[in-house]
Structures are given as structure tokens and as C-alpha cells.
Amino acid sequence: MTRYTATTDSEQAAMLSAIGVDSVEQLFEDIPADLRLQRPLDLSAGLSEAEVFDRLASLASRNVHADAEITFLGAGMYDSYVPAIVDAITQRSEFLTPYTPYQPEVSQGGLQVMFEFQTAMSEITGLPVSNAALYEGPSTVAAAAYLALAATGRTKLVASRGLHPHSRETLRTYGAGYGSHLVEVEVEGGTTEPAAVAEATDEDTAAVFIQQPNFLGAVEDVEELAAKAKEHGALVVVACDPIALSVLRPPGECGADIAVGEGQPLGNRLDFGGPSFGFFCTTEEHIRRIPGRIAGETVDVDGRRGFVLALQTREQHIRREKATHNICTAQALNALAGMVHLAWLGKQGFVELGEILVRRTAYARSALAEVTGIELIHEAPAVRELAVSVSSPDGNGVDTDALLDHCASRGIAAGVPIGHEYPEYRSPLLIALSERTGRPEIDRLADALAEFLDAGVPHAATSRREVAA
């Protein structure tokens, strides 16, 4: 008898006898003898609960988390405050422990959550149809490509360089299987050039991908870009930050055919990148091509209202190799967290949160722009994130690691360095705001950056880096 099992030796003997064998080992005889492992696995012996907790707590203690410093990290996942009721509701066994709702009569809770979630995401994106969530952001962008390629029969994908680098990389990865190729369009002054989109898009373009706000934090004029994409019949896919859509015109009103995105800012933990969820909304035209689960409303034999998995003929277990996607297990619990967070924010709170972020971002821009050596990469409108370049007094770039180490020594995670992805900017840094970073925190960031740049000797930072690490 081991942890989590119950069978006693005498029960085991009785069960083996009912089966008609002498030992558990005999039950494994279908495995050829030479393929049966003749030794114990090279893993430690099982530990007590207290020991496992201590082992994991010790690992956790070696991570600097968002409560241990002031964090301006973003780049797709944000330190949104998750209300306490999200944890309470998502930890309920009835939501935590069921499988996918294959038996709707005993899955009405989960199915109705999906229906509510679909309604909320449809409202936020301004598109009439939402699925019940996919894995996460970038792979959901790739799912949109799969739909667009199937819907148009074309092979080319066009993406703004304002699309998250992870999304562009993911489009390339899956493109090997999809048989598609990716063409990137430059960003000028922070936003995607409509003329460049028009130039890159042609009769073979299945979809044009835009991000709102884009990776550099700039709000795009989606309507103008969509119009260019549509001249050649390409679908328009907008990857969006759902929180930003509290104040921004929804993609559905700007000509988007598909709106997708990373759902983490809605009720989900940072969790070092997952699990979260990806949302996928589209027009009625594509409802039968949408990937993943969708809950639909119906009635039971007694006329009671109920919910079921709808349009299952799209899915892998029925349509097999012709399915609209291969997804089975998705991220239902994370979508529930998103829905509870949205209900908690509510119609008014959602807008207020967006407005707080816009104003704090505006303040952060002006505060940081005053620091000598810090320049805004663009002055396009922004909601919650801004991109800056950093120069040393001699006009060159700085040692970004040293800069980040210096800020860390002041208790601040200053931002995400993006020089590798955007080498055209000088020591660029992406800085995200949240409801947890107000004026005092922004001022501390500006002070820490000024201190580092005043010190002006990146070499001297080397010793600090060792201390901080």
C-alpha cells in the first residue's frame, strides 16, 4: 500500500484470486520479458508530505516573485491583482477535479461557466462567437492561422513586427506543418505602417496578424490596417490584451475576422508562464471552423434549460483527421478564473481598471522621459506598457544586465529587455504598469534608472551583478 492507494495485502490476495492469478507481476506478462524493467527506477524513494512540502518550498524560495519586489515586468503576462474569490471558487472540488464535460447532465456547472465566458469574451472583443478557450496566447495565434489557411485555401501569413515575438516564432513552428510561410511587416514610430501591410499582402495571403496594443505597447489603428488587409481578401487576426479592450475599440468593430489573445491578465496567476488560457473569438461565418470546445444552450426532455458541448462535429474525436484543430484538454479552469475576475470587475470596474492603467502609463512615460539617457521608443498612444531605449552619457547603449541588476538591488524588476528581438533600438526595455504600480513605485523606478545612468560606468556594475545574483 502506497500513498493515495488503499488495497491491503489481504484485499490484494482476494482480488488476485478473483482474477485467477497469483501475483500482480503476472498481470504484466503481456509485456515481453526483455522489455520489463528489471530494476527500480532511478528516482528517490517516496517522501512524506512534510518532506515534499519542504523540498518544494526550498525551490520556491530561490525565485524572486512579484510580491518580493516592485515589478514592471509584462510582455504578455501581467501582474494583475487577482481577487480572493477567484482562488476560493477555482479550488472548489466541483470545478477543480472533473474531466471535460462529456456527460452534460452532470456537468451543467462547467458548461454554464463556458457559456458565460463565451458571452463575456464576445462582448470584450466585439465578435459574436467565442470558444471556451485554448491553451494560451501564442499557440492560439497559431490556431487562428490554421483556420485562416483552411478558410481561404491560401498559404501566406503576414504579421506585423508588433506581434509578440513568441507569437511570430510559434507561427513559424506550426507553419512547417501547415505548409504556410510568414512575412513580417516593419513597425515605424511604434505602430504598423498601413502602406507596408498593403504592400506585403497579396492574393495568396490567408491572414494578416496585428497585435493590440502591440508588443511595444503602442495602440494600433486596427481599422486602417484591417482595411488594407481586406483589399486582397485576407482575414484579419487581432491578438489583443483583454484588459486593454476595456477602453479600446474592440477588434470586432474594426474589421477583425478573428480576435485571439493571452487570457492570463484575466484572473490568472503569473505561474512562471502558465497555465493560463487563450481566447478565440470570430464571426458567424467561421463558427463551424472554430477550434476547441464551445458550449451551447439547449433544453432537456422536460423542457429545462441546459448547456451542452455544441458543434462537436468540428472536433478531433469525431472529425478525426479533418478536424478544425487537434485540441482536447484545454484550460477550462483558467477560463473560469477569467470569468470570475470579469464578474468581479463588472461593467464599471473593467473600464475603471483600463483608465487607471492608461493614466499611470502616461505618468510613467513623462516621469521616465525626464531621466537623462532614457528615451521613449515611440509616442503612440499606450494603455499599460511602454518601450524605452537607454543610452549611457557617451551616447552608446548600456549593459542591460547591469542596469537590471542595479534596479533589482533597489527592489525593482525594471522591465523586460527586448534588444535581442528588436536590435534596431538602443538597449530597449519594455516596462509594464499594473494596478499595483502607482506613482510612488514609478518614481522609484525613475530614481533607480537615474542613479544607474548618473553612475555612468557599466563596468562598475559587474561587481554589483554578482552580489545581486
Added chain:
Amino acid sequence: MSSTTPAETPMQSDRAITVYERSRPGRRAATLPAAGVPEPPLDELIPAKLLRQRPAELPQISEPEIVRHYNRLSRRNFDLDTGFYPLGSCTMKHNPRLNERVAALPGHARLHPAQRPARAQGALELMWLLERSLAEISGLPHVSLQPSAGSHGELAGLLLTRAYHVDRGERKTKVLAPDTSHGTNPASVSMAGLELVKLSTNERGGIDMDDLEAKVDEHTACLMLTNPNTLGLFDENISRITSIVREAGGTLYYDGANLNAIMGRSRPGDMGFDIVHVNLHKSFSQPHGGGGPGAGPIAVSERIAPFLPVPRVARRGGSNGKEARFELEYDHPKSIGRLRGFQGNFGVFVRAYAYILSLGADGLHDASGNAVLNANYLRARLSEGRASEYVPLAFDRRCMHEFVLSAAPAARRLGVKTLDIAKRLLDHGVHPPTIYFPLLVEEALMIEPTETETRETLDSFADAIESILAEAEDDPDLVRGAPYTTPVRRLDEVAASRHPVVRQSPRDT
């Protein structure tokens, strides 16, 4: 139960009301901090044409009402913590709450994915330790944790296969998969731009070897094998199968969704496979969440390793008394690239690693032993009485962790189909098995009890099946009308797909 239309149960009196319908203008839950910075009108910061004209219709509801709403909704779900859930190929084993506790530690739950590696050493070490554990369990030396579910792992594995052949200058496009493979396999093959070739099943429930010999050729890119398969049977010809495919130049993909049957007892790597995906939400106890999250790490052989997704976790140093350091590596020129954002479903990794530490080598070995013992015991119980007559085993053999019954005789002789039996089980407080899968078995019921169930639970399930079949002999309409006690009864799924209503109507929001 004497009437087919009993009075409404207490659960049924709680009507479906959505959070939108509970909404009243002006109500709210959230309190937010003041902006604390200058507050110019929004259109001075963002041009009006880019701003939303009307707010999104989200619920307007107080916090106590939100809590009550979702708690009441939760009671309309059946869950593993309340009852037996023998869903075949889904491994609905106990979800230890220790794992939830350690996943919620701020050092895990509140760690930003873009935190620099030097400041996330614990997380990277945990990923590395989990990779090493999965490598040992699977017998394949290199691991990527990135795929987010089993089907994501399948797609990753097929893209790896593709990249491997392209790198060798080979044009191979066909993927062989038996009709007992998992439902997601064919769709994964299509998404990888490859072509599915179906293999038939022999009378013992394994791959038809003649069919394999006939279909394998120089275009064979890969064999995808679920083993034990969805009949719960370990393919006896495994060594011949792997050598035939390998000789033809194909790679070997092992769908590890059923790994729970063989943990600590046999390893896909030792069987000759190149790629295996592991469902952390099945074998490794991550709760299923009503449809996710999960994770589908892949373990691969040396010849596939150069193509693994990036970033990869690397361990540096750690010898001569120096502390080891963990990094994320991107510089692998042959890599297929990223499958998703950031590093994967880390929260799932924490739970799975806690589970592996809890059980250890001995515990994993005992878990698979108990899983196979429980399945065979239940199989034996269901080979008696009415069950043997009306719902016989599809393949009358010893099984691994699951087995498949066919209700074809019940359908013919009693007019009671698999669906009816499944629905009637709901009135017994049991979640039905996986039904109508695998497709090659007529009226299939696929049953996987898992190792964490007691003998009493298995007995009561066998008794429930017996009692349903006895009822069906007397009054088949009673069974055909089930369920009666659930929050709703049989739902009109056809209407839901013919005229889909997939969101609350805008005027009701």
C-alpha cells in the same frame, strides 16, 4: 424507482440562471485603487477614434452574489472528489491537495515568466528535475516540458519527426496509426501536414501485423502507437513492430496517455521508441479542471534531440563544490522552434514534480501495479452474471489499466444501448466510463478505474451495472429514460448544434 417520470429532485429545482441574468444596473464587486497620478480625460491620451464607444456588457453584481452564483453552479457538476469516475484513457486518479498547496507558494504562483533566469533559479531547477524524472520514467534521455496537453505533445512529436526527415533530406509523409489509437492522433497528423494511414487490429486486440507489413514503405515517416492501446492491451508484438518501422526509416512515436499502466515496469525508450508524450494531468495527478489545464511534455531519443523546441533548460556547473546554475537555452539551430509562449504550464510542472517526489520509485511502481490490479479485478467482476451476457468484454483477455466492454448484446436483446447504460449510471452516483470509443468496438464502454479506488468502490460499480441490466430486462424504458436525478435530464444536443446559441443574447446582457 417505479415511474419513468419521477418528481423533480432537489438538484433540478435549482434552475439555470446565468451571471448575466443575476446582474442589476449599478451593482458592482470590485474596489480599485485610485490612479494616484494626474487624470486627464482619456481622449487626451488616446485619440477618440481608437476608444471604445460603449463599455463591454459585463455582469453588474455584488461580490456575495458572485460567490453564491458560482458555488451554486459548482453543485451542478459531478466531480472526482465526490464519486467514482472510471473514464477510460483519462486516468481520473486522486488529485493530492499537497500539490495544490505547493503550486500556490508565492515563489511559484507569483513568479513572472520574464523574470531573469538568475532570479528564477528554483523554477528552472524544478523544471530540470522534472525533465530528469520523466527521462528516467520514459527511458528517453531528452525532455521538453513545453507542450500544454497531450494533443499538443503529439503535434510537437510529429513536427519533430518531420524536421528529422527533412534534415536527412528524406521526403516521408505517411504516419501509420492503428484504429485503437487516441482520438486526437489523426487530427495531430493533419496539423503537422502529414498523411494518416490507418492500421487495423487483429483478433487479439493488437496491431494486425500483415496490415503493418503491407502498409509500411519508404514513405513511412512515423508510427504513432498508443500502448497500452485504448483497449487496455499491451501489444505483444511490440518488438517486431518497432523493428519493422525502424528498418523502413520511420520514427516511432509512443502516445503515453496510458503511461499509468506501465510506470516503473516498462519504458517506451527501452521498447525502441523515439518520442513519447506524457500527460501530467493523467498519470501524474494534476487535476483536470473540467477540461484543463494539463501539460504534455515529450521525451525523445538522441537522434530526435537536436530538433526539440526552444527554450531548453540547461544545467551548468555543479561540480567541484560549485553551485549548479540553470539557464534557458535558445541557440539550437535545428530546433523546430517555439510551440507556445514562455516556458510552458509551469504550475502543472510543480504539481507533477510534487507527485513524483511523494511516490518515488517504489510508489510509482506500486501505483501502476494497483492500477492494473484494480482494472483486472473489475474486469473479472464484470465477466460474471448479466454483465457477461449483455456487456461482454470486447477482447476477452487480461488487461492493463483499462478494458472495453461491448453493449452490443444489450442493444440487440434488451433494446438498451451503451448511452442508456451510461445515463442510468448517473442515477447511481457514478460517472460513466468513456463511451463509443474506441470506434472499432460496437457500443463500447471503456473503463479505467485507476489505482486510487478501493475494492468496495469497484464492487459497487459492478453491482450498479448488474442492477441496471436487471432493470433493463424488466423495463427497458426505465433505462432508456435515464437519468432522473441529475440537475437536468437528457439534453437536446442536435438542436444545440443545428441552431447554435453560444452566448447570451446581447439584449439580455
